[in-house]
Amino acid sequence: MLLSEFLLTRIVEVAVHGLDLADALGREPWLTSSAGDAVTELLLGAEQTAAVRTLGWSQPHFLRKATGREPLDEEEAAQIEQLSIRWLALG
Template structure:
């Protein structure tokens, strides 16, 4: 498997492991992605990891038009798109009444995606629900971002130590930095970098200045 495939598998496996430790009351906790509860945020993540099965069943576009960083453009997070995303997660969460149903649904979704990805030839292209034509490899990076970054949101909501796996942290950090080294004066590991650059942890003024000087850009992420 490629490093991105390994990261996807590792992060999904870790999230599923955490889900099995939750009580049903945990599912109704608020999150830092309002108005979603833990249950609703998990439904959103499950939808995100499951998108590729349908995309891979559709005809491939003729050429890639955006990369993984380009996928996270601000135009995708308009009020109407965000409203649809929020409502969709709430609808899906409503039909998953308890933890066991959530775990089973998430397991089915990510494992189906993993199997579908491994069955594809090198260089496979896909078209996203937003109309973007991308390489499968780049879109899978966005799925690692989805599970990894929302994992930070879930850990905060649940009062847990963040569980971002090393392989996923490497993939997400590579996207955020464009593969460049993190300035040593920041003293950040990859997990801290991901939290800072996705707005999950605050930046100080000096940290912002270092990031600007290094040429790092903040990508647009939905909640």
């Protein structure tokens, strides 16, 4: 594993678990745009990141949906299907 790949795993952990921590503490979530961009590109691939902007979601909102922390409702699932958005499954 390259150092850059390892560092990306740390960005994912801080970004996603930072959202969890904000939720647990009842605080407004925050995420730097650089971290949000890096995690979004990892989950979707560079070619699909523009499709997420079409949804009009904030980066924290997208990350919650993409990581299963917040379920997709029927309308959101239909939008995702229509835009052919597929994200990397985390486990």
